Amino acid sequence: MKSIQRLSIKNIDLIIVFILSIFLSLPHILDICSGYLNYSGFDSQEFLLWNYSAINGYLPYKDFFYPYGLLFYYRNYNLVFILINFSSLPILFTLTFLFIKKVIKNSYYLYFSMLIFYVFIIIITGLDTFARYGIFLIFSLFFSYIFYSSKKIPKSTLFITGLLLGLVISLIPDLGSYLIVFTVFISIFNEYLKIKKKNFLLFNFFRELMKKLTFIFFGFLIGIIPLLIFLLYLGNVLSFLNYFEEVQNITLVAKTPFFSFIDSPANIFTLSILFFSIFFVFYKLLFSKDKFILSFYFQISLIVDILILEQKSIIRSIDQQITFISLILLMLVFYELIHLLHKSIFFKKTVYPFFLLAIIILYGSNIPPREINIQKIPKAVNLSITNKCFNNNLQSFLFKNTSYIKIVNYLKKQPNFNQKIFSFPTGDSAFYVLLNQKPPYYNAIFEGSSAKNQEQAIKYIQDNNIEFITISTNRSSIQDSVPDYIRQPILFKYIVNNYYPFDKIGDNLILKKNNQSDFFDSKLLQQIPQYRDYLFDVYLYKIPYSEGIYKYGFLSKTTSLIKTNDYKKIESFLKENILSSKNKVLVIIPSLNLISDSIDYVKLQSEDKHAATVFYNSCKKNKACIINLSNIPLFYKDRIISNIIFDHKFKGSVIIYYLKDLSKLW
Amino acid sequence: MKRNKLFLKTLLVSSIFLIILMLGFKKTRSLFPPPEIGNDKLIGFSQYFGYPFYFDTIFFFMLILIPICIFVILYKRNLDK
Numbered sequence: 209m210k211s212i213q214r215l216s217i218k219n220i221d222l223i224i225v226f227i228l229s230i231f232l233s234l235p236h237i238l239d240i241c242s243g244y245l246n247y248s249g250f251d252s253q254e255f256l257l258w259n260y261s262a263i264n265g266y267l268p269y270k271d272f273f274y275p276y277g278l279l280f281y282y283r284n285y286n287l288v289f290i291l292i293n294f295s296s297l298p299i300l301f302t303l304t305f306l307f308i309k310k311v312i313k314n315s316y317y318l319y320f321s322m323l324i325f326y327v328f329i330i331i332i333t334g335l336d337t338f339a340r341y342g343i344f345l346i347f348s349l350f351f352s353y354i355f356y357s358s359k360k361i362p363k364s365t366l367f368i369t370g371l372l373l374g375l376v377i378s379l380i381p382d383l384g385s386y387l388i389v390f391t392v393f394i395s396i397f398n399e400y401l402k403i404k405k406k407n408f409l410l411f412n413f414f415r416e417l418m419k420k421l422t423f424i425f426f427g428f429l430i431g432i433i434p435l436l437i438f439l440l441y442l443g444n445v446l447s448f449l450n451y452f453e454e455v456q457n458i459t460l461v462a463k464t465p466f467f468s469f470i471d472s473p474a475n476i477f478t479l480s481i482l483f484f485s486i487f488f489v490f491y492k493l494l495f496s497k498d499k500f501i502l503s504f505y506f507q508i509s510l511i512v513d514i515l516i517l518e519q520k521s522i523i524r525s526i527d528q529q530i531t532f533i534s535l536i537l538l539m540l541v542f543y544e545l546i547h548l549l550h551k552s553i554f555f556k557k558t559v560y561p562f563f564l565l566a567i568i569i570l571y572g573s574n575i576p577p578r579e580i581n582i583q584k585i586p587k588a589v590n591l592s593i594t595n596k597c598f599n600n601n602l603q604s605f606l607f608k609n610t611s612y613i614k615i616v617n618y619l620k621k622q623p624n625f626n627q628k629i630f631s632f633p634t635g636d637s638a639f640y641v642l643l644n645q646k647p648p649y650y651n652a653i654f655e656g657s658s659a660k661n662q663e664q665a666i667k668y669i670q671d672n673n674i675e676f677i678t679i680s681t682n683r684s685s686i687q688d689s690v691p692d693y694i695r696q697p698i699l700f701k702y703i704v705n706n707y708y709p710f711d712k713i714g715d716n717l718i719l720k721k722n723n724q725s726d727f728f729d730s731k732l733l734q735q736i737p738q739y740r741d742y743l744f745d746v747y748l749y750k751i752p753y754s755e756g757i758y759k760y761g762f763l764s765k766t767t768s769l770i771k772t773n774d775y776k777k778i779e780s781f782l783k784e785n786i787l788s789s790k791n792k793v794l795v796i797i798p799s800l801n802l803i804s805d806s807i808d809y810v811k812l813q814s815e816d817k818h819a820a821t822v823f824y825n826s827c828k829k830n831k832a833c834i835i836n837l838s839n840i841p842l843f844y845k846d847r848i849i850s851n852i853i854f855d856h857k858f859k860g861s862v863i864i865y866y867l868k869d870l871s872k873l874w
Numbered sequence: 875m876k877r878n879k880l881f882l883k884t885l886l887v888s889s890i891f892l893i894i895l896m897l898g899f900k901k902t903r904s905l906f907p908p909p910e911i912g913n914d915k916l917i918g919f920s921q922y923f924g925y926p927f928y929f930d931t932i933f934f935f936m937l938i939l940i941p942i943c944i945f946v947i948l949y950k951r952n953l954d955k
Contacts, residue, residue, distance in 0.1 A: 460920075463927060464919050872913070
């Protein structure tokens, strides 16, 4: 009892910080309970669906693809999980305080740094972001502390490090993967620092490194045993392994430009600190003859953390989310720098807070502040305690989006309706929630874009005997201005060829199973001119160019139906021959260099009086542009091509191929 | 004093290099081919608009490493003197 008392007195500051953190974390309950309602586009529906799935007992990996791990999946499940997730934040704040305290020992600097960190998280980064990426931060600081604190790290410590890694990857796979990269790096770095002052022997270096990594690996294997038992019990080990393959695919689909947005306030904030810190650390590495202190280890860790998370940001921007790590790095570097100066204590104590405040105000004033509605907290607490977050969120969503309930009620009156629906673009998920339906395995467009996953969506439609499909016509592209029929042509082709417009409610076109009628003849489609144009004016941008670079080699080895340098001859060819669009590939090779990135077009007319115009970035002189006709919505169905009209500026050759197997082409 | 000079020199040379790189960013990007659409037929922003997939990563590390390389070169030259 006395020892507990003594321990409490010794760590009274930690206890105070923890209690204070609980109060300061209270707004997090809003994020946990209903934060996803603020997400834009289909994102809020995706989170609503996951919330629904957890409550209904659907299992991630087994029943559907879930990217964020078990800890976040069950966070809205019931009060126990809400409390687990809520308590993670005070723990993270307390551990941040503990680690900063190890470096900044003076109370004045320490409490000021912590205060500014709290304010930064609440106003700029957001509590939910810290609850997620803070886990990565704390574990990386903890691991670097372990490596710093012992000259010869005990095997048990290495084993525990591995064990923790296993647990993190079980609960949050993406952060766990980052931590593995971090651990390997810090092991190599620590080994390098140890041998730096001794004679460098490559063999010894690798032997010591491998020894350490082996113990970490054994710990890791034990750490993932609970997850393996859980997966084996449910029979979905393979689905979990598949998760990592799918994440790679998501990376390919989700990549957006990074350097075009490098001048965002968050990027300037992080990259300036990163750039300066790397320089500072490198300078010390080269010139310092003293023993490397803990601050140096932490600075290295934070730089590696930022570098790892920047790789994610390069794929899809999370610039604002990672600024809190940059802030800690700035604090540590600036604290060390200011203490290197031969100035008075008063000067240091004045400059440190002023400098940090100035940087944060400069950054914060250039971004919109986060809204914190304290009045909503009691309601969120009440909803969490009574397990009513999901019901409340669903009602809020339906209140804002009235057409969903109208469509469901309308469909329920239809004689052939079997209480199941499919929605396109994929990710328009509220229908599954309203109909209490098990969602498709790959629901959102990001994970459902690969050819294999599109086939799986088709299988879902067939297995569930889906009679009705909804198409949201006001969202031509969910993400990044890429049309949904470009991302999921196999799935969209199946829908267009097997379903026919039946009615229109709000912006939704209701399709009914019917493979006899022509989708493009529908009068309902004519009533939505914007959507009709979207299907007939097809923008392929760089796809024909890319296909030409990589695939013309094999395509040119096949026999062409017509090859001409005068595109006007195509017209006479089409008059003399009946050319079905089935398995046809159009190759356009300009003989002139047009202005870089200019848009060219080709108009394809069908015998049944329809016409599709394909717009694309013109290819360079003598480089082939490939257009696979079966991926143009109008030619999902085989049609006789009556004419092909080219851009009047175009000069060059045109080739039409018949390709039996189109699987190599997009 | 010598170190401070070295530090300033590095900063100056790196800044010139970085400014040239940033200004020539679009030109450099056009030297990279667009990403290939593989058998999985995945189309995102990169494949659709022909944005080279690994360009940002390569460019990012170039920005980070160039000042360090310049620093090492200047440091070695200083030692030789």
